[in-house]
Amino acid sequence: MEDGGPGIEEKEHVDGLFTILSHLYGFAIADFVPWLEVFDFDGYKKILSDAINSVRKYQDPEINKRVEKWQRGIRKTEEDILDVLINLKDSKNNPLLSIQEIKAQITEIMLATVDNPSNAIEWAMAEMINQPNILDKVCKELDRVVGKDRLVEESDLPKLNYVKACVKESFRLHPMSPFNVPHVSTKDTIVGGYFVPKGSHMLLSRPGLGRNLRVWEDPLRYISTKSPPYSPTF
Structure with a gap:
C-alpha cells in the first residue's frame, strides 16, 4: 500500500503463518491411527493445507524467479539467505538443495522468525529493566x-x-x-x-x-554472567 501499511497479500501471508503456528500442537486422531487421515475428523488437515497454500502462494514464485536468475547468470552476488541456500554445493559442485527443499526451508524460517524474536526481545528487556545493573x-x-x-x-x-x-x-x-x-x-x-x-x-x-530445581539454583531468578552462574545439584 502507498501509505506503508500492510496490503491484502501481506495480511494473507502473515495470517497463514500464524494459523500454522497456532495449530502446531493440535491433537489429530490420525497421528495415532494413520488410516483415519483421509477423513480429517479434526479438520486440521484442511486448515493447515489452506494456510500453507496461502503462505507459499507468495513465497514460491519469488523463489522460482531467484533460482532462474542464478541459473541464467543474471544474479552473481549472494545478498541474503535465499541466495545462500540456492548456491549451497557439495564437493562435486552439485546443488545440495532442490528447489522444493529450498521452498520448505524458507517456510520454516518464516515460521521461526515471524513471532519468536519479538517475544524473546521483550522478555530480555523486561528482565534487564528490573535489574538496571x-x-x-x-x-x-x-x-x-x-x-x-x-x-x-x-x-x-x-x-x-x-x-x-x-x-x-x-x-x-x-x-x-x-x-x-x-x-x-x-x-x-x-x-x-x-x-x-x-x-x-x-x-x-x-x-x-x-526451571528444574534439581539443576538450577534459584531457578526463577534472572542471573547473567559470562560463565554459568549455576551448579547442578543432581
Whole structure:
C-alpha cells in the first residue's frame, strides 16, 4: 500500500503463518491411527493445507524467479539467505538443495522468525529493566564493541559475550513456546535414563527443563554472567 501499511497479500501471508503456528500442537486422531487421515475428523488437515497454500502462494514464485536468475547468470552476488541456500554445493559442485527443499526451508524460517524474536526481545528487556545493573553492563558492552553509529553485525557476536549470556538466560526463563516441536522416535532408544519405544510421540517441557530445581539454583531468578552462574545439584 502507498501509505506503508500492510496490503491484502501481506495480511494473507502473515495470517497463514500464524494459523500454522497456532495449530502446531493440535491433537489429530490420525497421528495415532494413520488410516483415519483421509477423513480429517479434526479438520486440521484442511486448515493447515489452506494456510500453507496461502503462505507459499507468495513465497514460491519469488523463489522460482531467484533460482532462474542464478541459473541464467543474471544474479552473481549472494545478498541474503535465499541466495545462500540456492548456491549451497557439495564437493562435486552439485546443488545440495532442490528447489522444493529450498521452498520448505524458507517456510520454516518464516515460521521461526515471524513471532519468536519479538517475544524473546521483550522478555530480555523486561528482565534487564528490573535489574538496571545488568542493563547498564549490556549497554556498555554494546558501546564498546559496536559503538553508537551503526547496527550490530554478525561479526560482532563473538565479542558480545555478556549480551549473549543475557539472551541465553532469557531463553531459559522465558522459552518461546512451552514445548519443543513434536517428534516421533524412529527406533527404541534411551533418553535421560528413560526407555523410549519406537513410535513414541516426544514432547519436552522447556519451562520444566529451564526451571528444574534439581539443576538450577534459584531457578526463577534472572542471573547473567559470562560463565554459568549455576551448579547442578543432581
